[in-house]
Amino acid sequence: MSIAENLANLRRTMDQAAVRYGRAPGSVRLLAVSKTFGAEVVIDAADAGQASFGENYLQEALEKQQAVHALRPDLRLEWHFIGPIQSNKTRPIAEHFAWVHAIDREKIARRLSEQRPASLPPLNICLQVNVSGEASKSGVAPPEVLALAQAVATLPGLRLRGLMAIPEPANDFESQRQPFALLRTLQQQLTEAGIPTDTLSMGMSADMDAAIAEGATIVRIGTAIFGKRDYAK
Numbered sequence: 001m002s003i004a005e006n007l008a009n010l011r012r013t014m015d016q017a018a019v020r021y022g023r024a025p026g027s028v029r030l031l032a033v034s035k036t037f038g039a040e041v042v043i044d045a046a047d048a049g050q051a052s053f054g055e056n057y058l059q060e061a062l063e064k065q066q067a068v069h070a071l072r073p074d075l076r077l078e079w080h081f082i083g084p085i086q087s088n089k090t091r092p093i094a095e096h097f098a099w100v101h102a103i104d105r106e107k108i109a110r111r112l113s114e115q116r117p118a119s120l121p122p123l124n125i126c127l128q129v130n131v132s133g134e135a136s137k138s139g140v141a142p143p144e145v146l147a148l149a150q151a152v153a154t155l156p157g158l159r160l161r162g163l164m165a166i167p168e169p170a171n172d173f174e175s176q177r178q179p180f181a182l183l184r185t186l187q188q189q190l191t192e193a194g195i196p197t198d199t200l201s202m203g204m205s206a207d208m209d210a211a212i213a214e215g216a217t218i219v220r221i222g223t224a225i226f227g228k229r230d231y232a233k
């Protein structure tokens with residue numbers, strides 16, 4: 001199947017899931033996760049109407065952005081950094097992305113805010129929450145989400161949009177829903193504390209329906225669009 005066909009199927013599946021769980025079709029945004037795939041593949045997806053792309057590895061992402069621009073300077077793509085961030089790598093992220101999904105420390109947020117060029121709109125931010133307990137090392141612990149959100153919300157170069165999670169894989173639908181429900185509850189707590197946000201970045205190829213059932217507004221999908229990743233390449 002072509003990338004265009006995969007995207008069309010995926011958009012249909014997303015709309016069906018949204019309607020099944022009482023949500024409006026089109027209420028979930030698709031972020032195409034293009035890590036390990038080249039510029040030509042991104043251009044194929046862009047020509048099929050996909051405008052936002054997620055990347056995990058900084059060097060790979062910067063090279064791909066340049067390659068896409070060199071081949072197709074007409075394309076206006078929105079790049080999201082979804083991987084973990086080292087504090088010595090914040091400047092290129094602040095300069096070359098529209099969104100960052102995996103903030104779990106105030107120090108990284110401060111640097112991104114300071115380094116965001118004044119010529120660009122504020123960098124859109126999601127806080128990554130550890131919804132799987134000790135099984136996962138990245139993400140802020142649920143009891144610390146509010147304090148981090150309060151700190152990030154004051155930073156002028158950033159715009160806090162919401163929360164993100166990568167739960168431990170689970171096979172059955174009900175187990176998949178639980179961590180997403182927790183993320184939704186944490187977002188409600190932020191709203192009640194006077195920090196309204198509009199984004200829940202949750203759901204990947206294997207657990208997208210459960211995430212949509214629990215209110216995902218962005219699903220981050222790689223394999224179902226581009227096929228299996230080959231990290232050896």
Ligand SMILES: *Cc1c(COP(=O)(O)O)cnc(C)c1O
Nearest residue numbers: 033056082204205220221222223
């Ligand atoms: C790779 C990755 C994805 C996409 O995963 P698939 O299972 O290929 O859909 C989504 N989110 C993050 C943070 C990732 O690293």
